[in-house]
Amino acid sequence: MGISALLPSLKSIVRTKHVGEAYGGKRVAVDSYCWLHRGAYSCSVELVEGIPTDKFVTSFMKRAFMLRRVGVEALFVFDGGRMPGKANEEADRGRNRLEAKTRARKHARAGNTTAANEQYQRAVDVSPEMALAVIHELKTNGFECIVAPYEADAQMAYLIRNDFVHGIVTEDSDMIPHKCASVFFKMDNDGIGQEIRYDDIQKNKDLSF
Numbered sequence: 001m002g003i004s005a006l007l008p009s010l011k012s013i014v015r016t017k018h019v020g021e022a023y024g025g026k027r028v029a030v031d032s033y034c035w036l037h038r039g040a041y042s043c044s045v046e047l048v049e050g051i052p053t054d055k056f057v058t059s060f061m062k063r064a065f066m067l068r069r070v071g072v073e074a075l076f077v078f079d080g081g082r083m084p085g086k087a088n089e090e091a092d093r094g095r096n097r098l099e100a101k102t103r104a105r106k107h108a109r110a111g112n113t114t115a116a117n118e119q120y121q122r123a124v125d126v127s128p129e130m131a132l133a134v135i136h137e138l139k140t141n142g143f144e145c146i147v148a149p150y151e152a153d154a155q156m157a158y159l160i161r162n163d164f165v166h167g168i169v170t171e172d173s174d175m176i177p178h179k180c181a182s183v184f185f186k187m188d189n190d191g192i193g194q195e196i197r198y199d200d201i202q203k204n205k206d207l208s209f
Contacts, residue, residue, distance in 0.1 A: 006173040007185065010196055012205040019191040020070030022184055023167050027073040029156045031170035032145070035060050036126045036134060038171070044120040047130075048101055060134050064143055066191055067169075075165060076138055076145035077152040078131050097123045153178065167195075176201075 007014075015022075039059030046053035067074045082090060104119035131147075138145050148155035157178035159165045167182035168175050175183045179198055187193035 006176065010176075010201075010204055013196060013200040013203055015195040015197070016192065017195060018070070019067065019072055019169070019184060019187055019193055022182070022193075022195050024071040026166040027075060027164070028067075028167045028169050028184070029159050029165045030064075030067075030074050030076045031152055031156065031168065031175075032060075032076045032078045032134070033126060033131070033152060034171035035063055036130060037124075040124045040126055040130070041121050044124040045104075045117070047125075048104065048120050048123045054133065056130060057133055057137050061137055061141070063187075063189065064138065064141075066189070068143075070191060074143060074169075075159070076135075076143060077156050077159070078135065078145065078147045079150070079152050080148045081150050094125075097125055156180070169193075 036056060039056035040047055042059055043053045043055035045051070046055070064074060064076070100119045100122035104116050104123055107113075107116035107119060135145050135147075146155070153174050156165075156168050156170075156175065157180060160168055160180045160182075161178070167184055168180050169184045169187060171186065173185070176196065176198075181198050183196050183198075185194045185196070
């Protein structure tokens with residue numbers, strides 16, 4: 001989910017660049033569930049309605065192969081077990097997805113495709129089976145991946161703070177408080193994204209540290 005308003009507050013130290021420029025010849029940890037969610041949005045109707053699809057695998061692998069082409073060695077980190085302390089939050093999310101599914105079907109019956117697709121995206125859930133399908137494809141193509149004991153954030157923080165990787169590729173701001181040396185956000189399909197380096201934090205203009 002990320003930390004609300006943190007990234008906009010750090011805009012003065014954001015470096016927009018290509019992932020190959022940031023990490024070419026280096027190793028990064030990829031927050032894999034972020035990519036899974038992104039891929040799931042492209043086939044949300046199928047996933048929510050139980051229609052077989054592997055579009056989310058194709059979407060994920062396109063990005064993985066892009067990293068390989070530009071010389072970035074990726075270690076794909078997947079979430080593991082659910083955090084016991086987040087049981088209530090997970091229950092709320094489940095109810096919200098169910099309500100979104102109901103709204104999506106209502107819009108679809110009314111012929112409002114745009115509204116239906118928006119609600120289907122809100123209703124989609126990334127399952128362990130989806131993660132397993134991606135892990136299988138990654139291993140088949142020679143990529144390295146690990147499953148964290150719980151959420152991937154702590155595992156990735158350990159990896160970068162102990163010099164196993166040079167950077168973190170993710171979609172939100174959760175990794176910044178972990179004092180990660182380099183975090184790469186919002187990477188598009190062409191590899192353009194935004195890097196924040198922890199050493200630059202004290203130079204930030206909009207939010208004082």
